[in-house]
Amino acid sequence: MTLRPSLFDLPIDDLPAPEGEGYRRAQLAEWLYVHGARSVDAMTTLPKAWRAALADDYAVSPFADVRRFPSWDGSVRYLFTLADGQRTEAVYMPYDGRKTVCVSSMVGCPAGCAFCATGALGFGRNLTRGEIVAQLLAVAWFEEFAPRELRNVVLMGMGEALLNYEAAVGAIRTWTDPRGLAMSARRITLSTVGLPSRIRRLAGEGLPLVLAVSLHAPDEATRKRIIPTAHAHALADIVASLHEWQEAGGRRVTVEYTMLDGVNDAPAQAAALARLLDGLTVHVNLIPFNPWPGSGFAATPRDGVRAFQDVLDRAGVSTSVRFSRGRDTGGACGQLALREGGTGAVGNPTRPPTSSLP
Numbered sequence: 001m002t003l004r005p006s007l008f009d010l011p012i013d014d015l016p017a018p019e020g021e022g023y024r025r026a027q028l029a030e031w032l033y034v035h036g037a038r039s040v041d042a043m044t045t046l047p048k049a050w051r052a053a054l055a056d057d058y059a060v061s062p063f064a065d066v067r068r069f070p071s072w073d074g075s076v077r078y079l080f081t082l083a084d085g086q087r088t089e090a091v092y093m094p095y096d097g098r099k100t101v102c103v104s105s106m107v108g109c110p111a112g113c114a115f116c117a118t119g120a121l122g123f124g125r126n127l128t129r130g131e132i133v134a135q136l137l138a139v140a141w142f143e144e145f146a147p148r149e150l151r152n153v154v155l156m157g158m159g160e161a162l163l164n165y166e167a168a169v170g171a172i173r174t175w176t177d178p179r180g181l182a183m184s185a186r187r188i189t190l191s192t193v194g195l196p197s198r199i200r201r202l203a204g205e206g207l208p209l210v211l212a213v214s215l216h217a218p219d220e221a222t223r224k225r226i227i228p229t230a231h232a233h234a235l236a237d238i239v240a241s242l243h244e245w246q247e248a249g250g251r252r253v254t255v256e257y258t259m260l261d262g263v264n265d266a267p268a269q270a271a272a273l274a275r276l277l278d279g280l281t282v283h284v285n286l287i288p289f290n291p292w293p294g295s296g297f298a299a300t301p302r303d304g305v306r307a308f309q310d311v312l313d314r315a316g317v318s319t320s321v322r323f324s325r326g327r328d329t330g331g332a333c334g335q336l337a338l339r340e341g342g343t344g345a346v347g348n349p350t351r352p353p354t355s356s357l358p
């Protein structure tokens, strides 16, 4: 375990360099983000004495332990133990020739959505910029490919990214920096429960991200039943902020809609959703609920999902049904940490690892 800051916590402009040798900063960035070096010692083009000084002050990885849980469907869930013993997770999805990682922005989540396993864990803490950045690097290390082969990121794991705004946007800047992972912002999806003031702030960042908004209900009463933050943020204000996001040059908005049997899946609710989204360039992702012990919800049957989708299709709303990957390793966000004894944030007992990496 290390209490040194991680080099991934630093914006690339702030990476250290020896006095009078600013070009070493670019070399250091290249080792981190192009070569995927896992230790300062591996950075062999840097002077040995400086490497020793660097290693005294900084760690590369911010993680005390990384465990990987491969699924039958090709996805791999990662469970990260942080320097303070808390845990968070990511999912690597290598499908259709594309490498995608779903990353977390927090340990647990304070939003407390009723159907969400992460919400049930409670809130541990915000992740640092480096802890968010390094989830991608760790996947590249352990899956053994060059970090820049990663082209797609979804900030959809544990946590509400817009409540950890500085760290999440900072991580996106490192991923998109040409000296960092040189990713296209258009291939980064940021998921939010719908915080209008933060969406407006994000619109001013000049980042053409894909914004995914978790609506999960077309009316206030249903939404308040399943999303506690709905009490503070009216649907009308969320939708107004989405219009502003699009007017500011933001791209298409994705609406996430988890289908809960008998709660939010009636055809009349589909019609109300279509009316609510009228005028937005939007795609609706219908997500069959992935049941977990104690959730108190059931998944909408397949024909119910189809009927809901039909209403949206007839209203001209673009839709798709998204089945979760990695169900056998703890499919939906938070389920792996839940099964493995929690995030370490709320005093859960810790079980021995089922698999471990050096």
Ligand code: SF4
Pocket: 109, 110, 111, 112, 113, 116, 117, 118, 119, 120, 157, 158, 159, 160, 192, 193, 214, 333
């Ligand atoms: S659905 Fe997202 S915002 Fe809601 S509790 Fe889960 S992680 Fe947090």
